[in-house]
Amino acid sequence: xxxxxxxxxxxxxxxxxxxxxxxxxxxxxxxxxxxxxxxxxxxxxxxxxxxxxxxxxxxxxxxxxxxxxxxxxxxxxxxxxxxxxxxxxxxxxxxxxxxxxxxxxxxxxxxxxxxxxxxxxxxxxxxxxxxxxxxxxxxxxxxxxxxxxxxxxxxxxxxxxxxxxxxxxxxxxxxxxxxxxxxxxxxxxxxxxxxxxxxxxxxxxxx
Amino acid sequence: xxxxxxxxxxxxxxxxxxxxxxxxxxxxxxxxxxxxxxxxxxxxxxxxxxxxxxxxxxxxxxxxxxxxxxxxxxxxxxxxxxxxxxxxxxxxxxxxxxxxxxxxxxxxxxxxxxxxxxxxxxxxxxxxxxxxxxxxxxxxxxxxxxxxxxxxxxxxxxxxxxxxxxxxxxxxxxxxxxxxxxxxxxxxxxxxxxxxxxxxxxxxxxx
DNA sequence: TCCTGTGAACAACTTCACAGCG
DNA sequence: CGCTGTGAAGTTGTTCACAGGA
Numbered sequence: 001x002x003x004x005x006x007x008x009x010x011x012x013x014x015x016x017x018x019x020x021x022x023x024x025x026x027x028x029x030x031x032x033x034x035x036x037x038x039x040x041x042x043x044x045x046x047x048x049x050x051x052x053x054x055x056x057x058x059x060x061x062x063x064x065x066x067x068x069x070x071x072x073x074x075x076x077x078x079x080x081x082x083x084x085x086x087x088x089x090x091x092x093x094x095x096x097x098x099x100x101x102x103x104x105x106x107x108x109x110x111x112x113x114x115x116x117x118x119x120x121x122x123x124x125x126x127x128x129x130x131x132x133x134x135x136x137x138x139x140x141x142x143x144x145x146x147x148x149x150x151x152x153x154x155x156x157x158x159x160x161x162x163x164x165x166x167x168x169x170x171x172x173x174x175x176x177x178x179x180x181x182x183x184x185x186x187x188x189x190x191x192x193x194x195x196x197x198x199x200x201x202x203x204x205x206x207x
Numbered sequence: 208x209x210x211x212x213x214x215x216x217x218x219x220x221x222x223x224x225x226x227x228x229x230x231x232x233x234x235x236x237x238x239x240x241x242x243x244x245x246x247x248x249x250x251x252x253x254x255x256x257x258x259x260x261x262x263x264x265x266x267x268x269x270x271x272x273x274x275x276x277x278x279x280x281x282x283x284x285x286x287x288x289x290x291x292x293x294x295x296x297x298x299x300x301x302x303x304x305x306x307x308x309x310x311x312x313x314x315x316x317x318x319x320x321x322x323x324x325x326x327x328x329x330x331x332x333x334x335x336x337x338x339x340x341x342x343x344x345x346x347x348x349x350x351x352x353x354x355x356x357x358x359x360x361x362x363x364x365x366x367x368x369x370x371x372x373x374x375x376x377x378x379x380x381x382x383x384x385x386x387x388x389x390x391x392x393x394x395x396x397x398x399x400x401x402x403x404x405x406x407x408x409x410x411x412x413x414x
Numbered sequence: 415t416c417c418t419g420t421g422a423a424c425a426a427c428t429t430c431a432c433a434g435c436g
Numbered sequence: 437c438g439c440t441g442t443g444a445a446g447t448t449g450t451t452c453a454c455a456g457g458a
Binding site: 032033034044045048049051052056057058059060061062063064 | 415416417418419420
Binding site for chain 1: 214217218220221222224225283284285286290292298299300302303304306307309312313314352353355376377378379383392393395397398399400401402403404405406407408409410411413
């Protein structure tokens, strides 16, 4: 079962994790494909297919052990150990991220970066703010694995390249980056405008 | 030609728009499927297929008129006129959105909402902050069509239902909403944790 | 019995390849 | 000739339906 995994499957894995976090609160120990399916509004066979890409976690006639399943999914997503993250841009979005309980999801922001003098050397929510000029050095020293880019668009490419030079193996950006990057690494976007536009389309379609 | 449109096509339409905004700066008037394809790192035939779902915009042997194409895509996405938006939650994410040039994309935040007394009645970036208790009334009065939810998770369902009761036809949420909603409307999420998790998976896969 | 895991059928999406028009 | 628009082929993703184990 070691075929290529659909990206959609990976996204659903994150939803399964949200479901597990939710169900764990109730004290349950076993869960069935149907439970995950209902939570995510998809079919139960799709849940089983998704999980089967990675092995056989379940018990026939019973279901899945919640704690085992959680461990497995975290392993698959690479968040079985905490990943160290550097954050560029301490504006509103940056601050929101610093206040966000990312650690619970397996990520820890270990350093923040900005170019505004009044911020450099301050700690925000326990995270030190460095100057963007020191980004390569700090990324290397602290061995940061991922970068989050929350700077204005015109600064995004430069910041991305610095992160990569500092050793970042993947980037999440709120700003469109005019590629090409110095080195090809996984790059994802959070596109607020795009989401609003798609929502707008869906609204029009309804009518 | 009026088949079901893939969601992926709609998302790419938003990318085409970003490309058009970018190319317009250069003063060009004509663009070809290959230009859009290169910008978006996809194949040119996919660009043509995407556009062909909605009619024949191009000129054979020449390409697409940039201004016509922009008009068409905006029409398809329902942003040929500005859509009025209400924003719940004036924390860091909410403030980031208030500072974001959404108007350029066809959206205008006409009212913000929070429950913190010190914010109510203030204007932030020209947008009045109301109490969440007045959300239904304000949504109706101002005829807000869309809602953005940037409140803590435990408040999200309540806020969503109020927006819908106030007449919102679609919602964009930063917090997971435990459905069901009072009434089914298009609902999209921006899931920062999920994006980080997927990125983490992609990083592991590379290795 | 009940629920998982999975071949096989089906559906959705993308690419190919070229007809057809400017 | 060059580029669009589109059937047809190819590929990828989802659902069906059931064998098989607990």
